[in-house]
Amino acid sequence: MKNSFYLIFFFIFSVSFSQEKGDSSKSKLKAGCTVSLNSNGISSIPAFSLGEPAIMSFISLSKGRFSYDPVLAYGIDTRPWFIDNWLHYLVVDRPVIKVRTGVNFSMYFSDLKLPDETILQGERYWAFELAGIYNITSRSNLTFLYWNDRGQDPETILGHFISLAGERS
Numbered sequence: 001m002k003n004s005f006y007l008i009f010f011f012i013f014s015v016s017f018s019q020e021k022g023d024s025s026k027s028k029l030k031a032g033c034t035v036s037l038n039s040n041g042i043s044s045i046p047a048f049s050l051g052e053p054a055i056m057s058f059i060s061l062s063k064g065r066f067s068y069d070p071v072l073a074y075g076i077d078t079r080p081w082f083i084d085n086w087l088h089y090l091v092v093d094r095p096v097i098k099v100r101t102g103v104n105f106s107m108y109f110s111d112l113k114l115p116d117e118t119i120l121q122g123e124r125y126w127a128f129e130l131a132g133i134y135n136i137t138s139r140s141n142l143t144f145l146y147w148n149d150r151g152q153d154p155e156t157i158l159g160h161f162i163s164l165a166g167e168r169s
Contacts, residue, residue: 124152
């Protein structure tokens with residue numbers, strides 16, 4: 001129940017601030033939210049995949065070149081899956097190419113099975129990002145993404161994640 005309240009609160013908060021007038025400029029706070037229902041809980045890093053249906057909320061608050069982009073993910077049973085807290089800075093902002101950097105403090109949740117009970121365990125991570133988006137045409141782009149993940153708890157994952165993806169809309 002408590003998790004549902006937080007999800008609804010963030011959704012209402014982001015929608016209420018996403019209403020802008022037609023004459024908005026780059027200096028105003030921009031907000032947006034997308035909520036998705038995922039059938040199998042796939043994560044960008046396979047080790048963190050849920051493997052069952054999930055609800056994900058992507059929120060964005062930006063002003064100028066800075067943005068705060070949290071991601072909230074829960075299983076259908078409202079058990080937390082992960083929470084990301086991305087802080088991004090847009091280094092290069094041109095029509096053809098964009099380069100951004102970011103830092104993320106996140107938490108992934110999993111079940112810790114003990115002899116008598118199962119406990120929800122949170123694992124803390126820091127991630128550092130470097131991303132580049134090259135617009136090939138107005139409808140297609142190429143995105144390069146590099147993350148350096150640093151687990152903060154004993155026996156958590158440390159490593160590098162590299163992705164190169166093409167998109168056409």
